[in-house]
Amino acid sequence: MYTGRRYTALVFFKWTLRKTLWFFLIASIPTILYAFGWHFLSLPWQPVALLGTALAFSVGFKNNASYGRLWEARQIYGAIINDSRSFAFTLRDTLGGKQDETVKLMFYRHFAWLTALRFSLREFRPWENTKNRSNQNFSQGNFVIPEWQSKVEEELKQYLSDDELAYILSKKNKSTQLLATQSETLGKLKKEGVISHIEWLELQKGLTRLIDDQGKAERIKNFPYPRNFETVMTFLMYIFIFLLPFGLLKEYAALGKGTFLEDYTIWFNIPFTALIAWAFHILDTIGESSVNPFEGNPNDVPITQISRMLEIDLKDMLDDKDLPQPLAAQNGILM
Numbered sequence: 001m002y003t004g005r006r007y008t009a010l011v012f013f014k015w016t017l018r019k020t021l022w023f024f025l026i027a028s029i030p031t032i033l034y035a036f037g038w039h040f041l042s043l044p045w046q047p048v049a050l051l052g053t054a055l056a057f058s059v060g061f062k063n064n065a066s067y068g069r070l071w072e073a074r075q076i077y078g079a080i081i082n083d084s085r086s087f088a089f090t091l092r093d094t095l096g097g098k099q100d101e102t103v104k105l106m107f108y109r110h111f112a113w114l115t116a117l118r119f120s121l122r123e124f125r126p127w128e129n130t131k132n133r134s135n136q137n138f139s140q141g142n143f144v145i146p147e148w149q150s151k152v153e154e155e156l157k158q159y160l161s162d163d164e165l166a167y168i169l170s171k172k173n174k175s176t177q178l179l180a181t182q183s184e185t186l187g188k189l190k191k192e193g194v195i196s197h198i199e200w201l202e203l204q205k206g207l208t209r210l211i212d213d214q215g216k217a218e219r220i221k222n223f224p225y226p227r228n229f230e231t232v233m234t235f236l237m238y239i240f241i242f243l244l245p246f247g248l249l250k251e252y253a254a255l256g257k258g259t260f261l262e263d264y265t266i267w268f269n270i271p272f273t274a275l276i277a278w279a280f281h282i283l284d285t286i287g288e289s290s291v292n293p294f295e296g297n298p299n300d301v302p303i304t305q306i307s308r309m310l311e312i313d314l315k316d317m318l319d320d321k322d323l324p325q326p327l328a329a330q331n332g333i334l335m
Helices: 009-015 017-035 045-095 101-121 133-139 152-156 162-169 174-191 197-222 227-247 249-254 265-290 303-317
Strands: none
Touching: 009 017, 009 133, 017 133, 017 227, 017 249, 017 265, 045 101, 045 197, 045 227, 045 265, 045 303, 101 152, 101 162, 101 174, 101 197, 101 303, 152 162, 162 174, 174 197, 227 249, 227 265, 249 265
């Protein structure tokens, strides 16, 4: 999550430099050839404008869908915050208070669940964008993805016993099995008469809300923005960018007729075509950078920071004095 007021122009320039240079090259070739007499290269501007209009609608639709996925992901983690807090204080007060060993065991198991969940959500998927060259170049020196800098077993070690750690690491979906272990512990407490049936039901409802939150996050992670829409729009984008300089040749050539600029206005085609192509492409790129809200881009939901914040809150409920430090933004970016 970017925490600054706005990105600077320099950041955008660096992020899109390679593609911008390509746009200048695409605009330059037909312009130079036209200036040297290849006037047959000119196309009517109307079909190009119609294609640009269709592309604008497509980009708007995609960006709207991308923001919807991003906002839904943030709502899911907002629910995880609320459901974690309510489950924690209900568990604490039901089982006998802050010093109870079972309470501490289940609190730390919840920290492990938050950790396992964020690691699974940061796993790479083939349709994601974190490995694109422009995104990799931007990330270098600006931010790191914590889940890519360590291993899940090392993180879980601080929350689980050796036996339980070995058991959880043997499972494919570690976060699901951690909640299942929580449920198993509650079942044993009910059988032993430590908690009543009503108390067990309330705590089970808390676990049910947490597994529901996890399932919603996994749905967004594992179901991409439909690739057919993305493919068609990519084709439209590059067809439009390729045809754009040809459609504007006559318009810029005629711009200076009757003035001292008559032989020079054709060269305006290069910067203005590149600018229009850049505008369409950057809007599409912004949408694509927001469409997978857990992948590890600067505009993602800050699941690492939220998990740390919850660990601080829950340890504070136990009057734990050894609280971890909140995660700070790195160059304005929270992960």
